[in-house]
Amino acid sequence: MSSVKSLELNDIVMLNGLHQIDNTLWRGFHNLIDLSFSVYKGDNVNWDAPIPLCLLVKVKRVNCSFGREIERDNLVKVARYILSNANVLEQLRICYCFRLTLEVENDDLLEEVELCSRIFVLSRKSLACKIEFETVSIHGSSDRAGTGLIVPRR
Numbered sequence: 001m002s003s004v005k006s007l008e009l010n011d012i013v014m015l016n017g018l019h020q021i022d023n024t025l026w027r028g029f030h031n032l033i034d035l036s037f038s039v040y041k042g043d044n045v046n047w048d049a050p051i052p053l054c055l056l057v058k059v060k061r062v063n064c065s066f067g068r069e070i071e072r073d074n075l076v077k078v079a080r081y082i083l084s085n086a087n088v089l090e091q092l093r094i095c096y097c098f099r100l101t102l103e104v105e106n107d108d109l110l111e112e113v114e115l116c117s118r119i120f121v122l123s124r125k126s127l128a129c130k131i132e133f134e135t136v137s138i139h140g141s142s143d144r145a146g147t148g149l150i151v152p153r154r
Helices: 012-016 023-027 072-085 106-120
Strands: 006-009 034-039 061-066 091-096 130-134 138-142 148-152
Touching (some): 072 091, 091 106, 106 130, 106 138, 106 148
Parallel strands (some): 034 061, 061 091
Antiparallel strands (some): 130 138, 138 148
């Protein structure tokens, strides 16, 4: 496990069980720099601490995908947790399936932009961290200062 540089967890059951696995096992991933995970249902997820801290120590890139059933406040909790605990994080990329249709209502677009803005202003432990946020209709990118650009997708 010490040579593992990239880890992808695509099963909510796996994500829910991360804390049940002995921390000595997770500490074996000391070369981990890329972490990806997907959450499509929010049942039994510890939203305040979804990932063992020892996995975030050296990780440089985190990619998260969230299904539309995930509450927006929980998505913000996960982003806050990662940003405040990942020391050398260079990029946090969040993909959120806000809806199933490509048709965009003004209210939906406004909600997506507001969610993106909430994430962009979160404090970051890593000075180099850039945040990317994507939905079906927008793409946003933010630097360390929280200034960012949100553009519609075509």
